[in-house]
Every structure is written in structure tokens, then in C-alpha cells.
Amino acid sequence: MDANLKELMISNSDSIVDSWMDEVGRIKSGNYTASISDELYENTNREFVNVIFTSIQNQGSSKVVEEFSEKMINLGWPLSYITDGLQVFRRVTIEFLLKQADQVDSSHFSNVLTSVDEWIEPLIRQLVNEYSGSWENILSLQRVALQELSAPLIPVMEGITVMPLIGTIDTDRAKLIMENLLEGAIKHNSEVVLIDITGVPVVDTMVAHHIIQAAEAVRLIGSTCILVGIRPEIAQTIINIGIDLSKFPTRSSLKKGFTRALEITGRTVVDLPSKNQGIDEIMNALKGE
Template sequence: MDNELKRLVIENSDAIVKNWLKEVSQKRTKEYTSTISEGLFESTNREFVNVIFTSVDKQGITKELDDFSERLVNLGWPLSYLTDGIQTFRRVTIDFILSQSEKVDSEHLAIVLDMVDNWVDPIINQLVNEYSGSWEHTVSLQRVALQELSAPLIPVMDNITIMPLIGTIDTERAKLIMENLLEGVIKHNAEVVLIDITGVPVVDTMVAHHIIQAAEAVRLIGSRCILVGIRPEIAQTIVNLGIDLSKFPTKSSLRKGFQSALELTNRNIVHSKTKDEDIEILLDSLNKG
């Protein structure tokens, strides 16, 4: 950036910022920023222009730009806020410079445009690159969190765990189910695992194949698997497709599956009457002793 132009912009930063804030605020009623609090909107805008002017002294590449982009990602603001803001700043700056010029002709205009572009373009590139990198990192962390939640293994009692499955099961998720299942069985020392497919909308040949593989893997490490949540329409589909689920028990509900798990781990359900109400008390079977 030309030294004279640089001096002019810095010395008149207050006027340029005022014009920029005015234009940005006028757009607010039409954009997503209308839902943002007045205080946050104003403070973010002022931080934005401060970051831009800081880049003038440091030749465009600053840590402040990176920090500001990351902050916007954390706030959930879209990339358009950065690009629109910079373009507005570019126009406001050019208009101000030209307003201070004694003579404006095509040659002078071209010089001003070129100088401002050389200043603003690196700022745009750095802001966009840092924003994109921060966004991808955030999405990656969210994807990992969702994967962990998509195939949870929940210990509900000594030696008994449940894996509730909800939603569509594709190849990638099936792989995650297998990994979590085997790791969880060993970690929780589970003797019986209940795979609950109540929330799985469709059980086709591929889904059944993945479930059978998971159950077989559990069996190979010395545990047992019970498939629960077999709804009538799911049962009919399994029969029509000729899928063989005879290698491990199936139950229509989690309650029935849990009862079977208790029996497999040598526990009984004892019913007692107290004030005419049924109270189910889970007791370790005497066979254990």
C-alpha cells in the first residue's frame, strides 16, 4: 500500500469506521444479524474494523485476523458476514479516499482501486482461509461426537449392557457399531448384550447382515447377544427376505429381552405384594451362591 494512501486512511480511520458501521447497520434488518443482540452486533463490528486497521500496520497478515475468524465460527456467524463486511469496507474506503482527492480522473481512480485491492484482498484471503479451517475443525469434532452417540453401549446392570440403535444403519455406522460393541463388552465385562432396534425404521438384508456380524463377533469373545425390538412389520420383512436369525435370541421388546438377560446371568425376578401394588425386585439367584 502506498505510504501516502496508508497515512490518509489511518489518520481518518474514525470517519471511515463511522461510514462503514452506518452501511453495515442499514443491512441488519434484512439479514441474519437482525436476530443478534445489539450489544454483540456492535462489539463484533468494532472488533472487525479494528482487526482490519491493525493489518495495515502489519502488512495484512496478523494473528488478530485468525483469532477473529475463529471467534465468528464459535459464535455461529456465517462466512458471508466476513465477505460482505470486507467488500463494504473496500467501497467505503475508496469513496472516502476519492472524496479527499483534489482531482479525480480515470488514471487516479485506477491507482486508488489498485492500492485498496492490494490491501484488502490478502485480508479477505486470510479471513476466509482461517474461517474455513476453523469451521472444518468444528464440524470434525461434532462428527466425532455424533458418532459416539450413534452407537452407545450402556451398562444397566452387572454383566448386562444395552445398545439402543436409532435411525438408518449404513456401512460406516455398522463399522462403528461393531467397534463400540466389542470394546464395550470387554470394558464392562458384559456377559449379555441387548441390541435394541426399536428405533431402526428399516431392516433390510444389509442391516440384518451387519447385526448378525456384530452378534457373531460378540459370541466369539465369550458373550451372548439378544436382538430386541422386533416389531411385527420387521419380523415379516425378515421372513420375506429369508434372513436367518436363529443363531441368537430375538425378543419383541426390551422388557422381554432384559428378562432373558437376567436368566442368562443367573438372576430371577421376584414378585411381591405390598399394599396391593406389584413391586418387581431384582435379586441375584441363589444359584450364584
């Protein structure tokens, strides 16, 4: 950047910042920041413009740019806020520099445009790249976290485990379900695995096929798979699309499925007498009744 123009900008930074703040305030409703409070918006704008001027004073330093981009993502601000702000800053700066000249000829005009672009263009690319990279990293971490929680196998009793499924099942998630199901069934030495589809909103041909594959895989390792949570509309859909679930035990609720799992593992549910009922039995026995 032209050294004279750079010095002129830095020495008149307050005037440029004021003009930029006014212009950015006018486009607030157009870059999805209208719902942000005026105080937060103004504070963030001042931080943003400080980042811009820091970049011209410390060329080659990307730390402040990286930190600002990460902050914008954490606050949930759109990328358009950054791009719009930089475009406005470009326009305000060019207008200011042209007004300071005693005479504006084509040579001076070209020098101003070139100098500002040499400064702003790399900053735009750097901020956008940092924003995009940080966003992709956050999405990647969230995707891993969701995958870890999307198909848990929960041991509820010796020999009995439950896999609750929630949300849409696609091919990638079905593969994860299969892996977790087999690894968990072997790890917990499960005799019965309950697959609960209560939280699955739609069961189409693909979803049913994946569930049948999972149940068949469990059967091949010596465990019994019970499909629970079959709502009336799900049952009707399964019948309409011609899916055969006759090979696998099914129950309408997790409670009924768990009762069946207890039977398969040689257990039963016994109702214990109430406290008062137990006392009455003891008294009757003492009386010889």
C-alpha cells in the same frame, strides 16, 4: 499499499467507519443475521471494523484475525457476514479516497484501486481461511465426540451388557458399533449382549445386514446377542425385505429382553412381598395358622 493513501485512511478512519456501518446495516437481512439483536450486531460490526484497521496498522499480524474468526464461529455467524463486510469496506474506502482527490485521472484511480486491493484481498483470504480452518477443527472435534457417544456398551449386571442405538446407522458407524461391541463384550466378560434398536428410525437391508453381522460376531466370541426394540413396523420391514433373524433371540422391548438375559444367565425375577404382607405372614405363623 501507497503510504500517502494509507495515512489518509487512518487519519479519516472515523468517517470511513461511519459510512461502512451504514452500508452494512442495510444488508443485514441478506446475510442471515436478521435475527440478531441490533445491539449485538452493532457491537460486532465495530469489533469487525477494528480488526480491519488493525490489519493495516500491523501488517503480518494474524492473531487478532484468528481470534475474530473463532468468535464468529462460536456465535454461529455465517461466513457471508465476513465476506460481505469486507466487500462493503472495499467499496466504501475506494469511494472515500476518490472523493479526497482534487483531480481524479486514470492514474490516480488505478493507484487507489490497486492500493485498496493489495490491502483487502489478503485480509479476505486470511479471514476466510481462518474461519474455514476453525470451522473444520470444530467439526472434527464434534465428530469424534459423537463417535464416542454413538455406540456405547453399558454393563448393567454381571454378565449382561446393553448397547442402545440411536439415529441412522451408516457403514462408518456400523464399523464402530462392531468394534465397540466386540471389545466391550470381552472387556466386561459378557454372557449376553442386548442390542436395543428402539431409537433407530429406519431398518433397511443395509442396517439389518450390519446388525446381523454384529450379532454373529458376538456369537463367535461365545456370547449371546439379543435384538430388542423391534417395533411392529420394523418387524414388517424385516419380513418384507427377507431378512432372516431366526438364529438370534429377539424381543419387542428392552424389559422383555433383559428378562430373557436373566434366564440365560441362570437368574430369575422374584416379586418380594410387600411390607404389610410380610407382617401378616409373621402374625399368622405366631397364631399357628
